[in-house]
Amino acid sequence: MERTKILVTGGAGYIGSHAVVELYEAGYQPVIVDNFSNSSESVMHGLKEILGTSITCYAIDCADEIALREVFAHEKDVRGAIHFAAYKAVGESVQKPLAYYHNNIGSLLTLLKVMQEFEVPNVVFSSSCTVYGIPDQLPVTEETPTKPATSPYGNTKKICEDILRDVVAAPNSSVRTILLRYFNPIGAHPSALIGELPLGVPNNLVPFVTQTAAGIREKLTIFGNTYDTPDGTNVRDYIHVVDLAKAHVVAVERLLKGESEAVETFNVGTGRGNSVLEVVQTFEKATGQKLNYVIGPPRLGDVPAIYADVTKANQVLGFETTTTLEESLASSWKWQQKLMSNG
Numbered sequence: 001m002e003r004t005k006i007l008v009t010g011g012a013g014y015i016g017s018h019a020v021v022e023l024y025e026a027g028y029q030p031v032i033v034d035n036f037s038n039s040s041e042s043v044m045h046g047l048k049e050i051l052g053t054s055i056t057c058y059a060i061d062c063a064d065e066i067a068l069r070e071v072f073a074h075e076k077d078v079r080g081a082i083h084f085a086a087y088k089a090v091g092e093s094v095q096k097p098l099a100y101y102h103n104n105i106g107s108l109l110t111l112l113k114v115m116q117e118f119e120v121p122n123v124v125f126s127s128s129c130t131v132y133g134i135p136d137q138l139p140v141t142e143e144t145p146t147k148p149a150t151s152p153y154g155n156t157k158k159i160c161e162d163i164l165r166d167v168v169a170a171p172n173s174s175v176r177t178i179l180l181r182y183f184n185p186i187g188a189h190p191s192a193l194i195g196e197l198p199l200g201v202p203n204n205l206v207p208f209v210t211q212t213a214a215g216i217r218e219k220l221t222i223f224g225n226t227y228d229t230p231d232g233t234n235v236r237d238y239i240h241v242v243d244l245a246k247a248h249v250v251a252v253e254r255l256l257k258g259e260s261e262a263v264e265t266f267n268v269g270t271g272r273g274n275s276v277l278e279v280v281q282t283f284e285k286a287t288g289q290k291l292n293y294v295i296g297p298p299r300l301g302d303v304p305a306i307y308a309d310v311t312k313a314n315q316v317l318g319f320e321t322t323t324t325l326e327e328s329l330a331s332s333w334k335w336q337q338k339l340m341s342n343g
């Protein structure tokens with residue numbers, strides 16, 4: 001039987017590559033569009049080794065209308081798209097706001113325009129829990145009010161959500177979209193053939209933890225321990241990247257079956273909040289590695305605590321995570337070791 005084709009922009013990236021694996025394993029034919037601005041050819045080799053087949057990849061910019069049109073023309077029967085392609089570093093977005101607005105918004109606008117031309121209505125969008133800012137109540141549901149963004153990056157996610165809502169609401173629009181608000185993705189594929197490839201000094205906690213354990217960084221600095229949380233350190237909802245990837249498969253399925261409302265929003269997390277100290281301790285337990293860490297001052301702009309209410313994704317999508325924090329961190333460590341062995 002012919003596999004249903006799904007375009008995956010940013011499919012050579014961290015989350016996108018894991019989604020490509022899950023889509024293929026669920027019987028779809030993912031087609032990647034990625035400009036490799038934050039990825040490497042090695043990801044394509046990893047995908048081939050995991051899946052035993054090559055996945056088609058167009059090394060183009062998603063905001064390049066002519067090139068994207070050629071992809072749709074060449075592939076012909078694409079039924080939907082998952083739009084991961086974006087820049088994602090919060091700090092960098094403060095330094096280079098124009099690049100972030102241009103890339104993150106431009107790529108979505110171009111994708112939607114070309115999808116409209118080819119009459120492809122279904123799109124899953126990578127949003128983020130960053131749209132909730134510092135929430136007034138925990139856990140956050142999809143009804144929790146969004147807050148003014150604290151960074152240009154966060155703003156691009158809110159703006160892209162709004163663009164999609166407006167496009168869906170236009171008269172005679174056939175566009176249907178599912179907005180997935182990810183919490184904190186961590187870990188790597190169990191094969192350790194794909195994973196996160198942080199450039200330079202990682203900003204995110206888990207890559208910093210694994211690089212410290214590997215001796216690349218001298219020590220982890222925990223950003224503050226006097227927050228109003230159980231142990232004083234920040235609380236987050238850390239979701240394993242393979243679990244997160246699977247949410248995309250069920251979202252695509254729902255769109256293709258025409259079961260969804262024109263716009264639907266889902267939190268994608270575990271529903272559990274873990275503190276930074278818990279992450280450190282769980283990492284030590286999962287890997288047997290002692291972690292060198294110090295407590296430092298709070299990081300500007302950090303949200304003290306946020307974790308998801310996942311009732312809606314559970315009830316509507318039938319989505320549930322299965323990986324524990326310990327398993328997730330063990331997979332991060334396995335991936336770090338693989339990166340080291342590759343030099």
Ligand code: NAD
Binds near residue numbers: 083084088129
């Ligand atoms: P990533 O940087 O690993 O993946 C993004 C991929 O998109 C990269 O391979 C990059 O080369 C590609 N890309 C960027 N701009 C492009 C363009 N204009 N055209 C074609 N390709 C382009 O990031 P990720 O962690 O996999 O994140 C994927 C998506 O999920 C992003 O939209 C991000 O904002 C969102 N998200 C990520 C997190 C997180 O913590 N990682 C959390 C919430 C939301």
Ligand code: WQD
Binds near residue numbers: 129130206221276302
């Ligand atoms: C996690 C926790 C830090 C590094 C970011 C984006 C957000 C979303 C998810 C994309 C925090 C603490 C970290 C370190 C530390 N991404 N920490 N020492 O801040 O929850 O969110 O990723 O949409 O938009 O802002 O993730 O991994 O940076 O931090 O103590 O060296 O670890 O303070 O509490 P964050 P993170």
